[in-house]
Each structure stands twice: as C-alpha cells, then as structure tokens.
Amino acid sequence: MIEVKNLVKRYGSHLAVDHLNFTVESGQIYGFLGPNGAGKSTTMNIMTGYLGATEGEVLINGHNILEEPEAAKKSIGYLPEIPPLYLDMTVKEYLDFAAELKKVKKKDRKSEVDHVLKLVKLEEVEGRLIKNLSKGYKQRVGLAQAVLGFPEVIILDEPTVGLDPKQIIEIRELIKELSKNHTIILSSHILAEVQAVCDYVMIIAHGKLVASDTPENLERLLNGSETIELTAKAEETRVREILSKIEEIETVDYKEQQDGTTDIFIKTVDQKDIREKLFHTFAEEHCALLKLNLSRITLEDVFLKLTQEETGDPEQKKSGFHTGKFDSEPDTESDIEIPEEPSVSTNEEGGEDDESDL
Numbered sequence: 235m236i237e238v239k240n241l242v243k244r245y246g247s248h249l250a251v252d253h254l255n256f257t258v259e260s261g262q263i264y265g266f267l268g269p270n271g272a273g274k275s276t277t278m279n280i281m282t283g284y285l286g287a288t289e290g291e292v293l294i295n296g297h298n299i300l301e302e303p304e305a306a307k308k309s310i311g312y313l314p315e316i317p318p319l320y321l322d323m324t325v326k327e328y329l330d331f332a333a334e335l336k337k338v339k340k341k342d343r344k345s346e347v348d349h350v351l352k353l354v355k356l357e358e359v360e361g362r363l364i365k366n367l368s369k370g371y372k373q374r375v376g377l378a379q380a381v382l383g384f385p386e387v388i389i390l391d392e393p394t395v396g397l398d399p400k401q402i403i404e405i406r407e408l409i410k411e412l413s414k415n416h417t418i419i420l421s422s423h424i425l426a427e428v429q430a431v432c433d434y435v436m437i438i439a440h441g442k443l444v445a446s447d448t449p450e451n452l453e454r455l456l457n458g459s460e461t462i463e464l465t466a467k468a469e470e471t472r473v474r475e476i477l478s479k480i481e482e483i484e485t486v487d488y489k490e491q492q493d494g495t496t497d498i499f500i501k502t503v504d505q506k507d508i509r510e511k512l513f514h515t516f517a518e519e520h521c522a523l524l525k526l527n528l529s530r531i532t533l534e535d536v537f538l539k540l541t542q543e544e545t546g547d548p549e550q551k552k553s554g555f556h557t558g559k560f561d562s563e564p565d566t567e568s569d570i571e572i573p574e575e576p577s578v579s580t581n582e583e584g585g586e587d588d589e590s591d592l
C-alpha cells in the first residue's frame with residue numbers, strides 16, 4: 235500500500251532522514267516512534283507530498299507521491315503536527331472548504347461533511363469559530379479534515395501533543411475507531427502512546443529505522459531478555475560459592491553493597507525460570523534472600539537502547555531522554571517523555587506553506 239524506498243533527506247549538510255525503507259500494509263495502526271529530531275515529521279511530510287526527498291521515493295498504491303501527486307494523495311489524509319486550520323472559520327465552514335480542496339464531489343459534500351462531523355464527534359460545535367475551540371477540539375477538527383474524502387490511509391503527526399489526559403484518551407479512542415476502516419500511521423515520541431494504540435511499531439533514531447515489529451516482538455528483541463534479580467544477605471564470595479551449585483546459570487553479575495548484602499543478576503540457559511531452585515538452595519545454605527524476582531525487558535528498555543546508540547546529532551543529545559511519568563498520561567507505567575524543543579519548521583526554505591496544502 236505504501237512503499238518507502240531508500241528515502242534520504244538532507245537539510246544543507248544535516249542528514250535528517252538516512253536511507254529509510256519500509257512498507258505499510260492495509261488494516262493496521264502503525265506507530266512511528268522516536269525522540270525529538272529523529273526525523274519523524276520530515277518523513278511524514280515527504281510521504282504526504284509536503285516536502286521533496288533528496289533521494290529515494292514514496293509510492294502510494296503504486297503512485298509516486300512527487301510524480302503523480304494527485305493520484306497518490308487520493309489515498310492519504312494527513313494531520314500535520316500543527317493542524318492547518320483557518321481560525322476565523324466555523325468548524326463546518328472549514329470542513330466544507332477542506333472538502334472542496336480535496337475535490338469531494340459537490341453533490342456528496344454536505345453528506346460527507348455531516349458524516350465526518352459525527353464520526354469525529356464535532357456536531358455540537360459545528361457552528362463555533364475554530365479560534366474559540368479548546369486544543370482538543372481543534373485537534374479533532376484537524377482529524378476531521380484528514381478523514382474527509384475517506385482516504386485509505388490516515389497519517390497523524392503527534393496527534394496527542396499538548397492535550398490534557400482526558401483529551402488524549404478521547405483522541406486515542408477516535409484513532410482506534412478510525413482504524414476499523416482506515417490504515418493509520420501515527421508518530422509519537424511517547425512510548426506508552428504507541429504501545430497503547432499501535433499494532434506495529436517502527437522505531438526511528440537519527441533518521442534511521444532501527445527496529446520495526448509488533449510491540450510484543452520488540453520486547454523480545456534482545457536476546458536473554460529475562461533476568462533473575464536477587465539480593466542475598468551475604469558477601470559476594472559466599473554468594474559465588476552457593477551459586478556454583480546451580481548448573482542452569484549461564485551468566486551472573488554481582489554487585490556487593492556496603493551493608494554486607496549482594497545484588498545478583500542471573501541469566502539462565504534457555505531462559506529457564508530457576509527461582510524455586512534458587513530459593514531452596516539459598517535456604518539450605520542458611521543464607522537469607524531479601525529479594526528474588528524475574529525481570530523482563532520492557533519496550534521502554536528496547537526503545538532507550540536503540541535510540542541512544544550511535545548518537546551523532548547534537549540536537550538529539552540536547553533533547554535527551556528521561557523516563558518516568560508523563561504529566562498528561564494518566565494510566566501508564568512506562569511512559570517516556572522527551573521534552574519538546576521549540577518547534578521546528580518542517581518546510582524547506584522557500585517550501586510550501588502548510589495551509590496551502592490541506
């Protein structure tokens with residue numbers, strides 16, 4: 235359905251997209267995940283024909299987005315990071331106008347706009363000026379514009395950025411609803427968002443695709459992803475003696491603590507769960523275990539590992555990562571929020587204006 239082939243984008247000497255290749259098949263929600271400055275918006279802007287590529291091509295249902303833009307764009311609806319809204323229009327006026335620009339047939343326009351207003355739950359504000367709407371509702375208007383014409387694919391650049399937790403949940407629900415009839419590609423720098431919404435994740439860092447798979451498979455990506463973590467009330471030499479009795483251990487790391495305890499990290503042959511055996515062995519040796527648990531690598535770990543490697547871009551170094559709770563995310567344990575930088579124009583110097591191309 236969408237083929238991205240060997241895509242390269244240079245801004246002067248800066249390589250923003252570095253030989254990207256991927257294919258999008260119909261009927262799934264794809265998540266484009268990466269830190270600020272990774273190249274997500276640039277890639278999306280190229281895929282939707284907003285921006286030209288330095289090298290490579292994008293085919294939408296076999297149509298090259300630059301050579302046959304009209305045929306290619308028929309299959310895509312796009313919500314850019316900053317929705318191209320006309321603030322002095324009412325919601326309905328704007329959607330009528332967007333339908334016209336998208337060449338929806340005159341006789342179908344009214345019914346289509348009404349349908350989209352209902353789908354995106356905007357009916358009660360259809361007569362309001364866009365400038366008087368909350369950010370969440372403005373985002374819905376942007377989404378409605380992307381859905382107009384009922385394209386096969388809807389591309390959403392950071393659709394929940396800047397929304398409050400309730401609005402985030404509503405937009406996510408809307409995206410899931412839309413995915414029943416459309417293929418969705420969304421970008422996000424928030425891992426939990428991608429995990430909550432997407433069937434397939436593409437992790438992008440420094441303009442390169444560093445991994446792509448289902449969220450579950452990505453978690454299994456790194457070999458030996460399960461570790462048994464123990465804390466024993468004994469010094470390292472004593473712990474080594476005890477563990478020498480257990481054959482299933484493949485590797486073990488020790489961290490002796492000042493209070494006389496030792497933290498132990500065990501990987502076993504074939505990921506065997508030997509917690510029970512460890513418990514009995516330490517008990518027989520009269521050595522108390524203060525902790526014993528199985529630790530699985532999370533998608534968060536995979537994301538951090540993949541995106542922090544090979545950092546060459548000062549902008550990405552500057553933006554940094556931090557894990558922990560994202561303020562506006564109410565219900566997730568493993569969010570990664572990378573602070574936003576001042577917004578960067580994704581247009582080339584002298585390139586098209588956002589609003590000229592709904």
Ligand SMILES: Nc1ncnc2c1ncn2[C@@H]1O[C@H](COP(=O)(O)OP(=O)(O)OP(=O)(O)O)[C@@H](O)[C@H]1O
Nearest residue numbers: 245250270271272273274275276549579580581582
């Ligand atoms: N018009 C431009 N001129 C020069 N450099 C640009 C331009 N647009 C983007 N860049 C640079 O290209 C890189 C990729 O930017 P891009 O906006 O695609 O990243 P992103 O992953 O979408 O990040 P964000 O989430 O911050 O939008 C960044 O280093 C950015 O500063």
